Amino acid sequence: MATMAAAVLSIAACGSNRNRPKLAYEERPVELLYNTGFERLQSRRWNDAVDYFQEVERQxxxxxxxxxxxxxxxxxxxxxxxxxxxxxxADRFIQLFPGSPSAAYAFYMKAVCNFEQIVDVGRDQAFSQAALAGLRDVIRRYPNSxxxxxARVKIDMVNDQLAGKxxxxxxxxxxxxxxxxAINRYKAVIDDQAFQRTSHAPEALYRLTEVYLGLGLKEEATRNAAVLGFNYPxxxxxxxxxALLGEQGADRPETAPEAQRESWLRRIIPG
Incomplete structure (x- = not known):
């Protein structure tokens, strides 16, 4: 125990990863370094664990x-x-071991790291876009994993975020x-297959009804309200x-026109 204690330099887990002190170099058995790092992981001492795993790489x-x-x-x-x-x-692992079965984990974690940084819809959605691209890449490369x-579950969540934007x-x-x-943005939600499945599609149809009525285009307003009523009664x-159509003296829809219903349903449920 005394020997092991002398070989270990305890490091505070707080602070910047780049500014905090590193392990002093001392040649040690690889098993000792790796196992010590793993013990730090189990103790949730993440930064300490990183130091030992980096030392494995270095030595x-x-x-x-x-x-x-x-x-x-x-x-x-x-x-x-x-x-x-x-x-x-993760990028380093992919570059060094592109053919490794564990590369799937590296690709997945890249996507998840971007996913975890997604911010509210009022701000830039660069992380959402990066997460979406990464998650799709995981599915393309490892479809049965x-x-x-x-990734498929997370993609639905990202699409809901982007539709919300x-x-x-x-x-x-x-x-x-x-x-x-405004119409262009609302149409982007109802015309995109991925966005049609999100929680924002009903509101997009309502907003189109509202905007078209404001422009005096009652037929277009009624058509969008009909699609809304058919898919989200x-x-x-x-x-x-x-209620809005009634207030504006427009025809209140019962159902969507047959051709439009079929087109909409084909987009929502292919085949």
């Missing part, structure tokens, strides 16, 4: 232990909230009396659209 760069250590760094950085460092470690299964911009244009710009947005 034993061509070993199987080094390959494993890079993946452990990805995980430790992710748990510490150091997403940029986690992505860099458990990572792909989770379109709605936020559309409402902004609508409030500022720029109806054509129990939605409060349909109740709002129905």
């Amino acid at each position: 034993h760069p061509y070993s199987e232990w080094s390959r494993r250590s890079i993946l452990m760094q990805v995980y430790a950085f992710y748990q510490a909230g150091s997403y940029t460092d986690a992505i860099a470690a 458990s990572y792909a299964t989770d 379109e709605m936020t911009i559309g409402r902004w244009y609508q409030r500022r009396n720029q109806p054509l710009a 129990g939605s409060p947005w349909y109740a709002e659209a129905y």
Whole structure:
């Protein structure tokens, strides 16, 4: 125990990964370094764990232990909230071991790190776009893996976020009396197959009904309200659209026209 204690330099887990002190170099058995890092992981001492796994890489760069250590760094950085460092470690693994079965984990963690940084719809959605691209890449490369299964769930969540961004911009244009710009944003939600499955589709149809009525285009307003009523008959947005059409003296729709219903359903449920 005394020997091991002398070999270990305790490091505070707080502070920047780049500014905090590193392990003093001392040649040690690879098993000792790796196992100590793993113990730090189990103790949730993420930064300490990273130091030991990096030391494995530095002292034993061509070993199987080094390959494993890079993946452990990805995980430790992710748990510490150091997403940029986690992505860099994942990229390093992919570059060094592109054919490894564990590359699936590296690709997945890159996507998840971007996913975890998604911000509210009022701000730039660069992380949403990066997460979406990464998750799709996981599905394309490893379609039958458990990572792909989770990626599909996360893609639905990202699409809901991006559709929400379109709605936020559309409402902004609508409030500022720029109806054509608003229509383009709302149409983006109902015309995109991915967005049609999100929680924002009913409101997009309602907003189109609202904007078209404001422009005096009652037929277009009725058509969108009909699609809304057919696909979301129990939605409060349909109740709002129905009442709005009545107030404006437009025909209140019972169902969507047959051709339009079929086209809409084919987009929502292919085949």
